[in-house]
Amino acid sequence: MFNSYSMTQMAASIANAMGIAAPLQADKSIPLVDAFVAHTLGDSKADRVLIYNPDCIGLWHYQKYTDLFIPVLVNSQLTVPMATVSPAWTPVCFASMYTGVLPSVHGIQKYEKPVVKVDSLFDAVPRSGKKAANVAVEHSSMSLIFLQRPVDYHIVESDDKAVEEAVKLIESDKHDLITVYNQEYDDMIHMTTPESVAAINAIRHHVQAFVTLVDAVKRCWTDHNTLVVFAPDHGNHYDYNGHGNHGEFREEDVNVNHYYSIIPRRDK
Numbered sequence: 001m002f003n004s005y006s007m008t009q010m011a012a013s014i015a016n017a018m019g020i021a022a023p024l025q026a027d028k029s030i031p032l033v034d035a036f037v038a039h040t041l042g043d044s045k046a047d048r049v050l051i052y053n054p055d056c057i058g059l060w061h062y063q064k065y066t067d068l069f070i071p072v073l074v075n076s077q078l079t080v081p082m083a084t085v086s087p088a089w090t091p092v093c094f095a096s097m098y099t100g101v102l103p104s105v106h107g108i109q110k111y112e113k114p115v116v117k118v119d120s121l122f123d124a125v126p127r128s129g130k131k132a133a134n135v136a137v138e139h140s141s142m143s144l145i146f147l148q149r150p151v152d153y154h155i156v157e158s159d160d161k162a163v164e165e166a167v168k169l170i171e172s173d174k175h176d177l178i179t180v181y182n183q184e185y186d187d188m189i190h191m192t193t194p195e196s197v198a199a200i201n202a203i204r205h206h207v208q209a210f211v212t213l214v215d216a217v218k219r220c221w222t223d224h225n226t227l228v229v230f231a232p233d234h235g236n237h238y239d240y241n242g243h244g245n246h247g248e249f250r251e252e253d254v255n256v257n258h259y260y261s262i263i264p265r266r267d268k
């Protein structure tokens with residue numbers, strides 16, 4: 001059983017929440033996210049969006065290791081079951097997440113990291129007069145495939161530095177959209193297995209990073225209605241060689257959960 005909402009629906013959902021036009025070719029938005037934003041903010045929009053992208057965390061991790069996700073769940077109001085695109089490789093999935101189109105349209109259909117030529121949120125946000133920042137670990141897909149946009153790039157050497165940099169950006173309160181990419185769990189499943197001690201600890205680090213970012217938003221963005229999203233790109237499975245892998249059309253790789261939270265402006 002695959003989740004029914006497609007990864008191609010996220011870009012328009014974020015644009016709708018911000019009250020801006022979606023990327024030019026983006027798929028329709030997610031009705032659940034639209035309803036959540038309307039229910040929570042009424043006629044207002046999210047004037048800040050923070051998207052945390054931990055690599056490789058699937059639906060089955062939430063099912064099997066629910067306790068690990070408690071800090072994410074208590075800091076979210078909405079869980080959205082998503083089906084990522086195929087083949088479920090990192091650059092393929094993130095390209096669809098931020099353009100709203102299928103791999104056959106954005107052009108990344110295998111593990112390669114060219115600059116995506118199709119219109120994306122990193123184009124739509126600046127076009128609407130808003131500012132975007134992309135914080136990512138060097139050499140990662142997220143650090144490469146959305147270059148050449150009028151976006152502030154913060155390419156750093158580690159997950160920890162990415163979170164640190166993002167907190168600084170939140171404190172400076174200058175960007176309408178901030179995306180933050182972390183990769184430790186993906187690295188660990190390929191080096192070890194999807195459920196090794198090191199891998200599970202990596203999930204724990206990603207959960208903690210999310211809480212750190214949420215805390216920074218609560219501390220610094222009190223004048224804004226902020227949408228926060230915990231949005232992995234794909235899941236993973238045990239490969240024949242015992243290591244973790246992904247890129248196949250199977251539930252463990254395709255099904256992911258995204259977690260949404262709105263932190264409303266604080267009345268003075």
Ligand SMILES: [Zn+2]
Binds near residue numbers: 055056091186234
């Ligand atoms: Zn990935």
